[in-house]
Amino acid sequence: TSMETSIWSRAFKRQQKWEDKDDLLDVIYWMRLVVSIVVGILCGIVPLTGILGIVFYLGISCGLIYAYCSIFQQIDEDEFGGMWEILKEGFMTSFAMFLINWILIYTACHFS
């Protein structure tokens, strides 16, 4: 039953049923966090600076989540209060995580 399978075993399979909305939102939250860390590190190394870096991050993180929800999981947006509610999930924390990684890696690679 869906109660017994952990959300992570479902997260990597297509078109799962998400009875408890919070389960999908949890997956989105942690996925977004990982993406933010990776993109932050990448932007720091290249380096991608200025507004371009921020736009790149927003594009990738929102794009990936949108693609995951509507293409991979094919969820019914209305059940979750619209795509906007899903895109808002964990946004501030992930954005701060992106900035921290971006700043630290940028400083480490290009200023020491």
Added chain:
Amino acid sequence: IHSKMLADAILIVAISICTALLSEGLSYVLLYRTEDYKRLKGVVEKQSKRLERKREVVGEGLARPSGQKKKLEKQEEQLKNYNRDLTMVRMKSMVVIGFTFTALLGMFNSIFDGRVVAKLPFVPFSLLQGISHRNLMGSDFTDCSFIFLYILCTMAIRENIQKFFGFGVSRTASKLGSNLVGPSK
């Protein structure tokens, strides 16, 4: 100067993690494990979920029979009261924690006064420069001050620490809580 900068930055991340852990630790001792808090939190969670389910069934903004509307309003009022009680219980420990961290932050601020702790890969817009360039010399706004890095770090990890330890509030409860408290704030 530059070699020290990275060491400073990493130290600040470590400080931020430690203070966030300390904050949650203090919250646990003073608040989370108290009977009052556990009881009120349980009640708020249950009531929020009940209210959310009722709203989904009845439908928002649609014409409802007046009996149901009254019942819903009564439950919203109840939730508002529970939320207010919860806030009161949190108040005491929040004051203690706030005081502790003001003191700690003041100490760190003076340690890092005038030090550039990182280089920003972007120029923050003018409103933010007051924070990001705080107590720094010169006009290179890609210089990062202690307080900016500290705040960003805290924003990045606090929610994660709360989720990790299970201290957070459920989405339903926080959404309804903010909806009910919002206008009167």
